Amino acid sequence: MDFEKFKKEKVFQRGRGGSDPQHLEDERLFHALLERHNEIERSTKKIEGGIESVTRVLSRDPELVKILQEHAVGMKKRFEGGRAIRSWDPLFTQLFDERGKIKMRWEMLEDGIKVTLKGEEEEIRALIDLHDETLHAFVNHGFKAAKEESPYRP
Secondary structure (H helix, E strand, O other): OOOOHHOOOOOOOOOOOOHHHHHHHHHHHHHHHHHHHEEEEEEEEEEEEEEEEEEOOOOOOOOHHHHOOOOOOOOHHHHHHHOOOOOHHHHHHHHHHHHHEEEEEEEEEEEEEEEEEEEOOHHHHHHHHHHHHHHHHHHHOOOHHHHOOOOOOO
8 A cells, every 4th residue: 555645745834944044054953963863862851840851972072062062052042033943843833832931941061961941831841741752753763753743743
C-alpha cells in the first residue's frame, strides 16, 4: 500500500521561513546541530513550575559548543520577537502564541548550556513538556525527527 498519499501536507500558520540574514544564520546553526546530533546529550529534570534542561557536547568540541550556545540565544531572541519557526508544526505555533506566558533563562556551561523554562498555568507547563520531548527527539534522531511534526496534538 502507498502510505505517501496519507502523509499530512505541511500548512504554514505564521509564514514560511525567511531569507533575511538572521533567519539564515538561525537555520545554519539548527542544521549544524541536527547534523551532529550524535555528539550531543540532553537531560531534563522537572522543577517547580517547569523544567531545567542541560544540553552538553560530549566531545567538548569548542566549535560545536559555540554553535549550541548561539542557537539557544538566537531562539530566545526569535521567541521574544515573535519570529516564529516551524510554523507548520502545531506545537511551535502554540508556543509562539503563548510566548508571553513562558519564562526562559539560560546559563552557559563550559561544554553546553542549561536552560530553565517555566509557566504558571498548567496548559503552559504541558506545552513546555511537549517542547522538551521534541528537543529530545531532535538530539536523539537529528534530521529524521526534525522533518516530522512534534508530538503535540491541539
